[in-house]
Amino acid sequence: MGLQENSNRNSSLVKSFGVAFYGIYTAARTERNIKIHLVISTITLLFGWKLAISPVEWLFILTAISGTFTLEMVNSAIERTVDLITKERHPLAKQAKDIAAGAVLVYSLFSVIVGAVIFLPKMF
């Protein structure tokens, strides 16, 4: 592999990270639900630290938090894509948005259960 080719590859890797971070920034700036998740996640992390939860419990909490953010961002991307494709009301547009919203709800329920199982016994 030539030096030039190697440096092109590195710069495209840097670019990919750049756009990905810009995507996270855009989602955090424009999406109300993601702002709410940021607040809830911060409180959860503080609780975890205060109640000295175990490493396995941390793994579950971090899985719940990162998964919720990931799905919320994918949901936002789907909403934007649908809006870009059509401004008209369309049953498939409705299904696409509703299914994506349903995916977020399923994972959010999992996250609530994780939080309840870990924190409730330590609080009461």
Ligand SMILES: Nc1ncnc2c1ncn2[C@@H]1O[C@H](COP(=O)(O)OP(=O)(O)OP(=O)(O)O)[C@@H](O)[C@H]1O
């Ligand atoms: N193009 C569309 N065709 C049919 N139903 C739609 C369409 N866009 C949105 N919906 C329905 O509205 C719900 C909310 O969609 P979305 O969050 O994008 O808000 P919106 O209806 O576009 O308007 P607003 O952003 O002001 O709430 C979707 O889950 C879906 O049920």
